[in-house]
Amino acid sequence: MTEKAERAMQSQRALMGVRDLVISGGIRAGSRLSEVALAEKLGISRTPLRAALARLEQEGLVDAIPSGGYAVRSFTREDVIDAIELRGVLEGTALRLAAERGVAPARMGELHRLLAELDQTQKGEVEEMNFDAYVDLNAAFHEKLWSLASQTISREIERVTSLPFASPSAFLDKQADVMAFRRSLYGAQAQHRAMVNAIELREGARAESLAREHARLARQNLEFVLDQDRSLIRRVSALSLVVG
The missing domain is CATH 1.20.120.530 (GntR ligand-binding domain-like)
Structure with a gap:
């Protein structure tokens, strides 16, 4: 597998992994997301994880925190x-x-x-x-x-x-x-x-x-x-x- 293909696979794995955790209720609404804990849980590096979190913010599933990082969005x-x-x-x-x-x-x-x-x-x-x-x-x-x-x-x-x-x-x-x-x-x-x-x-x-x-x-x-x-x-x- 080429380096480019490996990066793409890691990015997709990060996106799907975090999305599944959020949607399944594995992470409670309002909870701050720890990059270290997520990276360890999903077995990925923090670079594709950060890209995944940015994508999930665009999708509306997480919110950026002013002080840095992200939290799971809650919905009314x-x-x-x-x-x-x-x-x-x-x-x-x-x-x-x-x-x-x-x-x-x-x-x-x-x-x-x-x-x-x-x-x-x-x-x-x-x-x-x-x-x-x-x-x-x-x-x-x-x-x-x-x-x-x-x-x-x-x-x-x-x-x-x-x-x-x-x-x-x-x-x-x-x-x-x-x-x-x-x-x-x-x-x-x-x-x-x-x-x-x-x-x-x-x-x-x-x-x-x-x-x-x-x-x-x-x-x-x-x-x-x-x-x-x-x-x-x-x-x-x-x-x-x-x-x-």
């Missing part, structure tokens, strides 16, 4: 809702522009293929849904939608969805055994189809409205966990960052 309920709403705005803008500018048939075909695969996960009774496959395909579908946007918009979407509760799959894999939640995914799939249809018909305003409404499913999931079934909080590790 309003912070989480704002992040979800912002994703909806960005995703809606991406779809509106894609519809107005037109999308090549080959790329529309990729979206239809993913829709068909998502349909397959929902065959049969709600209890028989292939939930794991749905989670993976849902993420792939949204990433394909984002790829229709300009680099400017897609970068902003990537930044917002790096927060663990703003992504399209937020809370999905933690509620596989909640039947009411599973049923809601049939409505989500109908929204997927409507968004693709609006893009094909070049109905920009409709595509934007559908995308913004669809993003609010993540907010409904959050409210379900916080207000209706708090027993799920311990299963959604990222909620350890939410206070109040």
Whole structure:
């Protein structure tokens, strides 16, 4: 392995390692991050670790401390809702522009293929849904939608969805055994189809409205966990960052 490749691997290892510790609740919200302790825990040098911490500050998971160093960021309920709403705005803008500018048939075909695969996960009774496959395909579908946007918009979407509760799959894999939640995914799939249809018909305003409404499913999931079934909080590790 070349020296350059080794540095890249160390940087990625540092980024993923610290991010996982923060999101999993391995480091409590508000805690100051010790470079020495983190470097020892992850088995990396402090140079890639510092780069990783700077990247996580950009993503919004840690805050820089005026006296130096970083601390794990804590989020209010309003912070989480704002992040979800912002994703909806960005995703809606991406779809509106894609519809107005037109999308090549080959790329529309990729979206239809993913829709068909998502349909397959929902065959049969709600209890028989292939939930794991749905989670993976849902993420792939949204990433394909984002790829229709300009680099400017897609970068902003990537930044917002790096927060663990703003992504399209937020809370999905933690509620596989909640039947009411599973049923809601049939409505989500109908929204997927409507968004693709609006893009094909070049109905920009409709595509934007559908995308913004669809993003609010993540907010409904959050409210379900916080207000209706708090027993799920311990299963959604990222909620350890939410206070109040």
